Amino acid sequence: MKQVLGCIRRADERYGMIQDGDKICVGVSGGKDSLLLMYGLKLYQMFSKKKYELCAVMLDLGLVAQDTSGIYEFAEKNGIDFEVRKTDIGDVVFNIRKDKSPCAMCAKMRRGALNDIAVSKGCNLVALGHNREDVLETFLLSLFYEARLNTFAPITYLGRSGVTVIRPLVFFPEKDARAAAKRLELPVLPANCPVAGKTKREDMRLLLQEFRHIVPDVETKLMKAVVDTHKYGMWDRMKLPPRMTGGVFSGEGDPAKLLKTGGYSEECRGCARRGARAEAEEE
Numbered sequence: 001m002k003q004v005l006g007c008i009r010r011a012d013e014r015y016g017m018i019q020d021g022d023k024i025c026v027g028v029s030g031g032k033d034s035l036l037l038m039y040g041l042k043l044y045q046m047f048s049k050k051k052y053e054l055c056a057v058m059l060d061l062g063l064v065a066q067d068t069s070g071i072y073e074f075a076e077k078n079g080i081d082f083e084v085r086k087t088d089i090g091d092v093v094f095n096i097r098k099d100k101s102p103c104a105m106c107a108k109m110r111r112g113a114l115n116d117i118a119v120s121k122g123c124n125l126v127a128l129g130h131n132r133e134d135v136l137e138t139f140l141l142s143l144f145y146e147a148r149l150n151t152f153a154p155i156t157y158l159g160r161s162g163v164t165v166i167r168p169l170v171f172f173p174e175k176d177a178r179a180a181a182k183r184l185e186l187p188v189l190p191a192n193c194p195v196a197g198k199t200k201r202e203d204m205r206l207l208l209q210e211f212r213h214i215v216p217d218v219e220t221k222l223m224k225a226v227v228d229t230h231k232y233g234m235w236d237r238m239k240l241p242p243r244m245t246g247g248v249f250s251g252e253g254d255p256a257k258l259l260k261t262g263g264y265s266e267e268c269r270g271c272a273r274r275g276a277r278a279e280a281e282e283e
Helices: 002-015 032-047 069-077 089-097 103-120 132-146 174-184 200-214 218-227 255-261 266-282
Strands: 023-028 053-060 081-086 125-127 155-158 163-166
Touching: 002 032, 002 174, 023 032, 023 103, 032 053, 032 069, 032 174, 053 103, 069 081, 089 103, 103 125, 103 163, 132 200, 132 218, 200 218
Parallel strands: 023 053, 023 125, 053 081, 125 163
Antiparallel strands: 155 163
């Protein structure tokens, strides 16, 4: 578990995920990543200087009956407050709505249900078990199917519910997660989703495998590109000559103020607007 704890600590220290007095609700799916996160945060609780409470919740989507006794036993053995909450999400997604691409709706409903449960239990943090490959697969999905550079963040505050979502395993490699789950004999449940292994996310997983044949250690390089935001070099950060910026170099000053000079071409003004929005979001 040293590597798991190391990745949790790295994410926590880099992004300030956990603070004294926090109460964390771990979203458990029954898969290896969420069980590793549940166990990892319990161990981290013992070694971290930060004092926080921990509980774990699993949503029963109502799709297929699952034997969760192994997870209950594992949680009880390690002193973790664990419960399963029944929902009708599976029925809504697959029988009522019958969407051809049900993943987005299912994920949205699961997140909403989990956040509501977390609030009812007095939790201010919801911890999800997304690992490094999940970050990269989401990046590729956004790139190829939404034409945008985007992936989920390690920490996200949800203003409506007041809950903050944290993802402490974002630096943990998939292959190491599989090895750790096997070594620890975690009570992993089989996938119970009708479309498991048949989604665009699965296609991105296979695409990453193809990348490995071309670029050594491609996941590390892609992850570094995502994490090192100060190295971004997209067009909203282009350096423009003074004649296009009203006598001010685009690399100087506030991009939002440069918009008021009237010196940009329309395309460059669009770049500046996006740069100003990006800076505002970072603040």
